[in-house]
């Protein structure tokens with residue numbers, strides 16, 4: 001019997017296996033940020049251990065830094081401590097750090113691929129749940145807890161059980177105005193937030209093949225939002241061309257050899273998945289969340305559901321609770337919901353193509369009165385590239401704030417927060433209660449849809465602007 005892509009990568013990384021114990025796998029790449037690394041580094045120090053492979057470890061700062069000023073002084077006291085601790089640890093343990101102001105600094109899941117640290121067929125971990133992002137390259141990538149971070153630092157290995165496999169086949173091509181973000185929201189809506197628990201999913205089909213690497217990363221990024229541990233995509237020419245020439249990517253003959261190997265990284269025709277799901281991507285409309293988890297979503301043209309639409313008492317209650325928090329009424333048109341804040345950024349949608357897509361919508365237009373709109377590039381490279389293309393001017397002239405890279409309003413851990421009772425059109429990945437600020441209300445959507453919301457001041461079908 002053939003193997004799935006996941007099984008190929010997993011099996012090739014087992015270094016130790018004992019009857020009755022979880023296998024130990026080798027970890028090729030370890031990404032580090034300021035929030036989940038301090039205890040791990042101090043654990044190493046207390047135990048008198050060295051960092052086993054500084055050359056396979058890469059650090060950046062993103063979660064709680066200021067997006068107004070690239071300075072430690074602009075951070076909150078807690079952020080200041082985390083940031084300075086990371087600087088000291090990077091120094092002590094010999095880790096490359098893309099710190100504040102560095103041309104490669106940015107959100108950890110944007111930086112890894114951008115510098116060619118993320119490669120097909122590797123195992124990649126980070127103390128962060130959205131590590132699944134890197135699966136878009138055919139890497140086995142998943143988030144780990146702080147004690148596991150320490151384990152990887154000390155041994156470059158991890159105990160990791162075998163996952164179940166799910167194939168998510170996305171048929172047809174996405175229509176104009178419909179993006180990878182809409183596809184992944186629709187997938188989560190269909191599977192629910194627990195539908196992927198215990199699985200490594202593989203996204204495939206024509207809609208996935210025709211996505212750029214950036215779109216593929218948006219898909220894999222949100223695999224965790226339906227409970228999957230990892231979300232992989234088989235590498236192809238699009239992947240190889242994206243990697244070619246990047247800072248840490250293999251060069252010359254080594255690159256050609258790597259590509260030969262990478263070409264074998266796909267599920268065999270006779271591989272058997274534990275579960276297969278099909279999504280008709282061609283018929284999808286732009287999607288928006290209406291509730292307080294990413295699976296509570298529907299087409300932007302839809303209406304808010306009623307708790308009575310659901311038979312399961314748990315789902316019924318979760319719908320009622322979500323509507324009470326988000327202040328929407330059953331049967332109300334989603335496009336009637338007024339928007340106070342717009343956030344374009346995060347590791348889901350903070351890449352250059354995201355800013356190009358949003359700029360296409362807002363070019364020559366103005367943000368609606370009363371709306372606060374933030375454009376936060378995911379990395380210094382994205383920012384520089386956007387500025388080279390004149391996108392920053394388009395955003396600023398429309399009335400957006402053009403910020404420095406960081407996680408920003410994706411999570412209320414830094415100074416970028418939405419006040420209680422305010423509604424945010426957001427390109428991030430989580431719409432949990434209080435996620436963007438205590439009492440704030442989040443609607444997840446694509447960058448183009450968020451841009452359209454900024455212009456009208458309410459939830460909007462972006463296709464009206466793309467005619």
Ligand SMILES: CC(C)[C@H](C(=O)O)[C@@H](O)C(=O)O
Nearest residue numbers: 035036063127128129130411
């Ligand atoms: C702070 C960090 C541990 C957290 C995560 O693991 O996902 C954050 O990135 C998030 O998106 O909520």
Ligand code: SF4
Nearest residue numbers: 130346347407410411
């Ligand atoms: S952008 Fe948001 S989801 Fe991504 S790593 Fe930062 S906080 Fe987590």
